[in-house]
Amino acid sequence: MQANAQRRPLAVLAGLAGVSALVLLPAASQAAALASTAPAARLENTAWVVERLGERPPVGSTSLTLRFENGRVAGSDGCNRYGAPVTVRGSALQVSQRGMSTKMACPPAVMQQAETFQNALRNSRAFRFDGGRLRLLAADGRTLLVLAPQAQQLVGSTWRVAGFNNGRQALVSPILGTSLSLRVLKGGQLTGSAGCNSYTAPVRLEGTRLRIGAPVATRRRCPGAGVMEQERQFLAALPTAVTLRLEGDALELRRADGAIALSLRRIAGS
Missing domain, CATH: 2.40.128.270 (Lipocalin)
Structure with missing residues (x-):
C-alpha cells in the first residue's frame, strides 16, 4: 500500500493514444x-x-x-x-x-x-x-x-523516465525518491538506471521503429517499499517497445498495441 501511495497517475490523451507511428x-x-x-x-x-x-x-x-x-x-x-x-x-x-x-x-x-x-x-x-x-x-x-x-538524433542522448507501463495496462510515474533513466549509446546499446541497479540492453533503431533486447542489470538489493518491484516492471516494459515518437524534449516508446511502454523527458545538455 505504501508503494502505491507514492505513485501518481500520468495524464494520457485518449483521443491520441492510438495514433500510428509517424515516419x-x-x-x-x-x-x-x-x-x-x-x-x-x-x-x-x-x-x-x-x-x-x-x-x-x-x-x-x-x-x-x-x-x-x-x-x-x-x-x-x-x-x-x-x-x-x-x-x-x-x-x-x-x-x-x-x-x-x-x-x-x-x-x-x-x-x-x-x-x-x-x-x-x-x-x-x-x-x-x-x-x-x-x-x-x-x-x-x-x-x-x-x-x-524536429531533430531525430537519439544516439548520445540521455532521458529521464517520467512514466512506464507496469504490465497491468497502467502508465505509472516512478516512486518518489527514485530515478529511472535511459541513455542511447553508439553501437546499438541502451544503458541507464532502473531505480536501484544499472542496466544495459541491445537496441536496433530504424526510423521510428526499434527493437530492444532483454536488459541485463546488476544485482544490488535496495531498501524502500516497492523499489525492487518497480525495477522489475520497468525492465519488463523496455523490450515491449516497438515504435518511438520524439517531440521536442519528450520521447514516447510504444508497444505493438499502441499503448505507451515508456514516457521520457530529455535531460538538459544531452
Whole structure:
C-alpha cells in the first residue's frame, strides 16, 4: 500500500493514444526534401519545434511541437497535448476549430503561452518555407509562428523516465525518491538506471521503429517499499517497445498495441 501511495497517475490523451507511428526524416534530410516538392505535400509527415511565437522565443525550457500527418496536426503546446484536423491547399493552410487537448494545469506563464500558441494555429491561413524553417502566416501575411525541423538524433542522448507501463495496462510515474533513466549509446546499446541497479540492453533503431533486447542489470538489493518491484516492471516494459515518437524534449516508446511502454523527458545538455 505504501508503494502505491507514492505513485501518481500520468495524464494520457485518449483521443491520441492510438495514433500510428509517424515516419520522420532526420532534420537535415527533411529540410533538403522540402525544396523539391509541391507546397502542400511538403508538410505531410513532417515534425517541427517552435522557435518563435510572433517575436518571442518559448518560455524557459518549454517545448512546443507541431507535426502533420493524415490531414491532422498534433503535438504539445508546452503544457498539454493537442490534435486537430487541418486543411492544406497549395500554400494555404487552416486548422479546424474542432480540436482536442489534454487538460493539465501548468504555471500561469506556460498556460498563457499555450493559449497564444493555440490562437496562432487557429489564425494561420498560409505557410512558407524560409531557409529550412517553417513560417505560419496570418491572413494579412504576418508571421505567427516560426518553427525548426524536429531533430531525430537519439544516439548520445540521455532521458529521464517520467512514466512506464507496469504490465497491468497502467502508465505509472516512478516512486518518489527514485530515478529511472535511459541513455542511447553508439553501437546499438541502451544503458541507464532502473531505480536501484544499472542496466544495459541491445537496441536496433530504424526510423521510428526499434527493437530492444532483454536488459541485463546488476544485482544490488535496495531498501524502500516497492523499489525492487518497480525495477522489475520497468525492465519488463523496455523490450515491449516497438515504435518511438520524439517531440521536442519528450520521447514516447510504444508497444505493438499502441499503448505507451515508456514516457521520457530529455535531460538538459544531452
